[in-house]
Each structure stands twice: as structure tokens, then as C-alpha cells.
Amino acid sequence: xxxxTPSIARRCYLFATLVAIALIAVALYFQYVMKLEPCPxxxxxxxxxxxxxxxxxxxxxxxxxxWGRRVVGIVTALLALAGGVVxxxxxxxxxxxxxxxxxxxxxxxxxxxxxxMRKVLDLxxxxxxxxxEVHWTFLSMSIAEWMLVIFTGILLFGIFITVARTRTT
Numbered sequence: 297x298x299x300x301t302p303s304i305a306r307r308c309y310l311f312a313t314l315v316a317i318a319l320i321a322v323a324l325y326f327q328y329v330m331k332l333e334p335c336p337x338x339x340x341x342x343x344x345x346x347x348x349x350x351x352x353x354x355x356x357x358x359x360x361x362x363w364g365r366r367v368v369g370i371v372t373a374l375l376a377l378a379g380g381v382v383x384x385x386x387x388x389x390x391x392x393x394x395x396x397x398x399x400x401x402x403x404x405x406x407x408x409x410x411x412x413m414r415k416v417l418d419l420x421x422x423x424x425x426x427x428x429e430v431h432w433t434f435l436s437m438s439i440a441e442w443m444l445v446i447f448t449g450i451l452l453f454g455i456f457i458t459v460a461r462t463r464t465t
Contacts (some may be wrong), residue, residue, distance in 0.1 A: 299462075300365065305355075308355040309352045309359070310352075312349075312413075313352040313353040316345050316346065318346050318348070323338075323342055326432065334383060344375055344379030346374065348450060369454045369455055369456070369458030372453065372454030373458065374454075376447045376451075377451055383444040384449030390429075390441075
């Protein structure tokens with residue numbers, strides 16, 4: 297089993313925080329420079345990335361003891377799993393045959409104003425045509441596919457933190 301010292305753990309948390317900041321910076325670049333408007337599922341993926349970034353930032357500052365590292369790992373894994381589920385749903389929508397793609401729905405801002413949160417979540421996870429559109433690819437993968445890979449990596453990182461042996465020095 298791998299060994300995780302407090303200094304290595306703190307560096308890992310800091311690195312994960314910087315990755316989250318970079319991901320949000322790229323998302324904002326896509327939105328404001330490249331004019332790619334995020335769909336509702338993209339917004340929820342951003343929320344997951346921001347939550348992971350904040351959580352990792354707090355972990356880097358606090359640098360908890362062995363049992364605390366397990367808590368950090370479990371929460372990190374759960375946040376990554378949530379983001380991965382959203383990204384996976386979007387990837388699934390993007391790979392549907394064109395005749396099976398749901399029609400475009402109202403914007404997230406409108407839904408949040410009009411509907412209760414439970415209804416908003418239901419509508420968002422049903423997906424819409426805008427969530428199935430692919431406007432940008434890199435190495436033949438869409439943004440949602442890249443985010444699924446990234447969330448999977450963060451999930452594995454959370455599991456690693458949870459199961460790694462710890463040493464106090």
C-alpha cells in the first residue's frame with residue numbers, strides 16, 4: 297500500500313486546487329472568449345469542479361491527520377463521482393442518434409426562477425438538445441468526454457487518499 301506523508305498530502309491537495317482553478321479558467325475562456333455558452337449540465341459540472349477546488353484548498357490549508365485524510369479522500373471521491381455522473385449523462389446525450397435527442401428546453405436561469413429545485417434537477421438531468429451539441433473537440437473528444445476523464449482521475453485520487461497508509465513525519 298502506498299505511503300502518504302503530511303507534506304506529500306498537502307502538495308497533492310494544493311495541486312488538485314490548482315487543477316480546479318485551471319479547469320474553471322478554461323471554462324470561462326470557452327464561454328467568454330470562444331463564445332461557447334454552457335448548457336445546464338455544463339453548469340453543474342462547473343459546480344462540481346468549484347466544490348472540489350474549495351474542498352482541496354481547505355484540505356491544503358488544514359492538512360488533516362490520518363483519519364482526516366480519509367475524510368478528505370471520501371468527500372473528494374463523492375464530489376468527483378457526482379461530477380462524473382453529470383458528465384457521463386452529457387456524454388450519453390451527445391452519442392444518442394439525432395432523432396432521439398431531446399428537444400432544447402428553457403435556460404437554467406429561467407428554470408431556477410420558475411421551478412422548485414427538485415423540478416429543476418429533474419429537467420436538467422433529462423437533458424436537452426443543447427446538452428447534446430458538440431461545439432469543440434480535442435483529440436476527437438468533446439468537453440464533456442474530457443470532463444468525464446478528469447472526474448474519473450479525481451475519483452481515483454480520492455480513493456488513493458482514502459486507502460493510502462499515512463506516516464506522521
